[in-house]
Amino acid sequence: MTAPEQPYPSRAATFAAFGEHVSRGKTAMFEKYGVDVVMGERHGACFHDAYDGRRLFNCHSNGGVFNLGHRHPAVLAALRQALDTLDIGNHHLVSGMRARLAERLVATTKGRLPGVVFAVAGGEAIDLAIKVARAATKRRGVVSASGGYHGHTGLALAAGDAKYREPFFSSAAEFTQVPFNDVDALARVVNDGTAAVLLETIPATLGMPIPEPGYLKAVGVLCQTRGAKLILDEVQTGLGRTGTLWAHEADEVAPDAIVTGKGLSGGLYPIAATLLSRELHAVFDEDPFRHISTFGGAELGCAAALAVLDVVEAPAFLPRVCALGERFAHGLAGAPFELRRRGMFMGLKFPFEDAGLMGAKLLIDAGIFAVWANNDTSVVQFLPPLVCTDAEADEIVGIVRKVFG
Ligand SMILES: Cc1ncc(COP(=O)(O)O)c(C=O)c1O
Structure with a gap:
């Protein structure tokens, strides 16, 4: 070395x-x-x-980026091999690498979330999840946890803690926050104007409070009855960190979207993804260029991520x-x-x-x-x-x- x-x-x-x-x-x-x-x-x-x-x-593992340690040999080998023939590819075109990684990610949900949109980083992928929830429900409201953290891009920032958003005047009336682990507080604010409830499965920046038994399941039921979409941020908790592939598998909840990033490519190439229900993914059927990310789902990143999935699915x-x-x-x-x-x-x-x-x-x-x-x-x-x-x-x-x- x-x-x-x-x-x-x-x-x-x-x-x-x-x-x-x-x-x-x-x-x-x-x-x-x-x-x-x-x-x-x-x-x-x-x-x-x-x-x-x-x-x-x-x-620290950079919040899960280094779940597989630094420079995992299998991920490194896959990336080295990819560098011989690939680059990022062109996001306008159909790509086998993007399709294969999407197929593998979908399989982790047993096909429940059949659509994938790629991004460069977690914040961008959270923004995308909020955008599609709004487009699909024709509602604007977003409810998240006080002290939660979803990144520093526009909508993700608005859903996060006041100390990150207020200096940049990003607070918006449609964004509401309630204490984590409190279903009653959530029930008081989720209404027919709520597009999405956005939660980290276990909020890392809030100090890892473990969801109480039944909490996330009850959140899922509440969202379903009130017509809001449930987005689970698994950027830190996903990809095996909690002992299941997605942390929420232990909570008997079926989200409408899962966001992953950080450890997805072993710390060797930036890539993130939003996994979507068929209804949410359909937002792009009419106009696939409604959302674009030049580097999102770069083919080199796909090669690294496929190697990560091989490791964590062994x-x-x-x-x-x-x-x-x-x-x-x-x-x-x-x-x-x-x-x-x-x-x-x-x-x-x-x-x-x-x-x-x-x-x-x-x-x-x-x-x-x-x-x-x-x-x-x-x-x-x-x-x-x-x-x-x-x-x-x-x-x-x-x-x-x-x-x-
Ligand atoms: C739970 C969670 N969501 C989203 C993000 C944003 O990810 P990124 O920094 O890749 O935009 C982070 C980053 O730390 C995070 O911890």
């Missing part, structure tokens, strides 16, 4: 250039907290600092995720935080605000990269790669126990 060559000779020079041209706010924040990591060599469950080589377990994969989750639960039993967990989707919930922030800093110093939940700072988001070996899992548990001992 060779480390990628760095464009700047030192950490200080990298920070200076990044602060000057990319984000002053980020460099100032990292300097304040004494976090000076620059990603260098990366492989499997770990990456190394570019300048001093220190190793960090990646327990018979032993999901049982292994469940076993690994149990291993973490067992190893972390008795630690001074509440372990919120479904499969390998985990949050370390501390009893006071900002503890997640401090916890993440302590973990980084001890060799585990993790971040706090931005909309509940008492929680550390904890997403080790799903490909951890038992030995790696035990080492991670050992570090966590030592840090919070």
